[in-house]
Amino acid sequence: MFQQNARSVYWWCSFNSLPVGVQMPTISSPLEPAVYRIGEQLARLSAGSTPTLFERRWWSQTALNLAMQDSRFKTQLFRFIDVLPSVTDDEEVVALAREYMGDGDTPLFGGQWGLKALSATNFGARLSGKAIRNQVEHMARTFIVGATVKEAAPQLTDLWQHGRAWSIDLLGEATISDHEADRYRDRCVEALTLLAREVASWPSYPLLERDHLGPIPRVQLSVKISALSPHLDPIDPEGSYQSVATRLRPILDLAMGLPASVIFDMEQADTKALLVEIFTRLFAEPSYRAYPYAGLALQAYHRETERDIEGLLSWVHRRGSPITIRLVKGAYWDSDMIRYRQRGWAVPLFERKVETDANYEALTHRMLSQTSLIRPAFGTHNLRTLAHIEAVAESLGLPPETWEYQMIFGMAEPFQHAITQYGRRLRLYTPVGDLLPGMAYLVRRLLENTSNESFLRKEYMESQPLSTLLAPPVLEGLTQKHPLASQPAGMQEFRNEPQRDFAIADSRVAMQRALATVRLQLGRQWTPSSGGLRLTGPVIESRNPAHPDEVVGRLSSASPEDVEQAVRRAVQARESWRDRTTERRVDIMRAAAALMRTRRDELTAWEIVECGKPWREADADLAEAIDFLEFYAGDWRRLASPRRLGHEPGELNQRLYSPRGVTAVIAPWNFPLAIPTGMVSAALVTGNPVIFKPSERSPMMGHWLAELLREAGVPDGVLCCLPGGPDIGQTLVRHPEIATVAFTGSKDVGLGILKDAGTLMPGQHMVKRVLAEMGGKNAIIVDETADLDDAITGVVSSFTGYAGQKCSACSRAIVHAAIYDSFLERLKEAVLSLRVGNPEEPGTQVGPVIDRRAQSKIQEYIEIGKQEARLLVEGIVTGPGWYVGPTVFADVAPTHRVAQEEIFGPVLAVMKATSIQEALSLANSTAYALTGGVYSRSPSNLELAWQRFDVGNLYLNRPITGALVARQPFGGHRLSGIGAKAGGEEYLTQFVVTRVVSEQTLRRGFAPPE
């Protein structure tokens, strides 16, 4: 148990007589005595008060204490706080409080929220809802100076009078459209203008207005660069730069004139390099080169920060005017760790707090040694860190105006007090904004204060002794630890192939090179890998959907007569392939995976050019193809050996799997490598010969897959690639020697295959099995508690990803009436801001559709939609490619064709619902059941979706595309398909027959021992 109001006073009130047991920390550097001396001094100056957040006066501490003791409660509390501002109805507030925190079995329900007195009446609910909201608003005001700059002005004046400078941070929703980015720019300009007017009459405060390099402005603005562009994406540094710089220039022009200083906040790790690049590029421009008040935050938890500081120092040297570096430890540690680990990427952050602290100290020394080039600013609330900075400065003989301390408004007030008493310049990071966008900020601060690693927690809640608090960060004895992700049973060795991290410059360069290599080969004639068979059908010309006059490649196709030949050869090869050892077939699949890894960039480039996929989507297809090879290889090893059933003595019952026979794989073009790789490799690894018909819309990708498998060791005859159209597919399906058909494609073709396969053909000895993954009319429900930033970006990416040409794509959004209008307004702007264009450009978000036929069909649906519903937005795209601008219809009724029929393009139908029940019944009102999603922060609504949303893959609070092998086995039911989920543990059993052999082992009264 933590002590209530646990600030132990023993170390600071009795400085001259250290309590028994308190010792000097281990001295690991000559600075330590100074650190300890200064630390004690600062501790003494801070004595007698607790930070606002930890004060009993307004925050009973119950919530904070409970959160620190119980991580589940902490999650629930913070999630509740996060959702609160989006709920306007008081009854709903109370209901949500109950959902998150249970029914009164925590002390919060007695005193804090005032819920005990809650009656079932509406009046009671209203009162309590209001009380809860007041509490949280009060807490938010601890960290937020005001809703507007005007409202914040008196507080800022007060801070100044108490010897604290400030840096304004304008809180806002996530920027998801150009319109919102423009608004943030305007808010920055307006804030600078108002603040400059405000501070003009303030009395002079020399400590805050001058440093070692000269005067410093009273006004400082901290800018969130991601708020200045919806296109900030490390995959496209040039596009990101243009988009951000255009909006930053008016802010900088004003700041230079006033003057005011402008500091870039540092954000998530994947944008770090991009922000540093934007900073150095922009401030090297002739107009801003001499501006001495630019700065940026750098995070000590980032492993590259040391290198960044060195780079910046050389750059400043060349530039000729100083910059501010604000050194912080970093505020995104938890979320970045999760994101990187989830993606299987190497984490670029230190993973131990002590490493971050040690790095901070090393960087402090570096910064304070270069004060002719930089204005050092140190953002920290850690007593040890503060004392260490002082000790370093002292050892270097620096005058105190050379650096400044920065702290967050509302945090560590005792140290704010100590630092000002100590005669140092202190600047507070002061957020301004509404409660709604402020919640994410508030939750971040609460997390920071209650984290196990937080200095403030250690000091104020755990009362650790001064010797511990001032101890140096010691790095010895650290071992690297990489936690393992959870794996499905039996698949311990499987790991998803990480997608490319295009934030890494080398990955971008490699992709550009691969595109250039592929470009040199465009238009050639290729011979399909059909195991020595000479194909006699017409030549197929594959065209670039972004430039239809460009031929990607030419390939001979198969004629129906070739099918007969191919099947005959497969039948001949059947037994020898079946009799290969499991290990051998598994090894071949793994060899194919290895080849794919080696040629990954080039194959990705082919896919970009042949199928019009943007970089990330094409790369994800490659990663998934590798996953299928590895996963099925590993899974077959698990399944292949006979399994004993029962353990009764005297009998041996064994289950065996044998291959079904020749398999026809009929593949689509939209995941032209991953889907066929999955179907083909599943059939092959289980011992079946395969005749593979790639789509006539992506023949080159099919060709590369067959080539690669041949190279990996699949013998001629065992795999034959037959490029061709529907006639080839139909001939294959009807062939009497085909035992299994694995198909992915449209519902109509799938149903046709099921019918054909069910017709017994002369000479046929086996009932055909058909695995058919078909279409979807997938819906995302957005309820009134949803985080709209997430919901809109999730809906947009789910309906426009690969121009809506995924069977998992979202084509309906069902939105609660309470947020319907605001959802539509932001959705429209977000859609208008999408970058539609040539997918070879890294910044392209939406490419063309696959061909003219697809384009015309989608355009027909858009015309139908215009008759049926209200056109909200229609993206207009010009250009030679087969483009369809993302289009949204609002007020769509469930009976409308655009609400029922699969369109397979970037078209979204938005429908209104007044309850989660109605939303679910709308979502389930089509014939399909493939994917679905819900954006909600109501636990009970999510629970209901679990139970009632009838889809094969349900996604909660995330986009509904991008299923990962093994982690999200994929497939639907009803008219969306038949068969086990791809990438799941039951998939392979569809390619085998199950045999059971039972042997009587008792002979002459004797049985072998068990």
Ligand SMILES: Cc1cc2nc3c(=O)[nH]c(=O)nc-3n(C[C@H](O)[C@H](O)[C@H](O)COP(=O)(O)OP(=O)(O)OC[C@H]3O[C@@H](n4cnc5c(N)ncnc54)[C@H](O)[C@@H]3O)c2cc1C
């Ligand atoms: C003026 C100002 C501006 C700021 N601007 C930014 C900004 O632009 N970008 C930004 O990211 N942050 C920014 N911050 C937030 C800042 O990063 C945090 O407030 C700070 O990290 C808390 O550090 P501390 O020294 O006060 O506390 P401490 O309690 O000593 O340190 C906490 C920090 O340690 C690190 N940490 C925790 N656990 C681990 C672990 N297991 N392994 C490695 N490291 C760990 C994290 O960075 C965490 O925030 C700013 C802070 C201030 C005061």
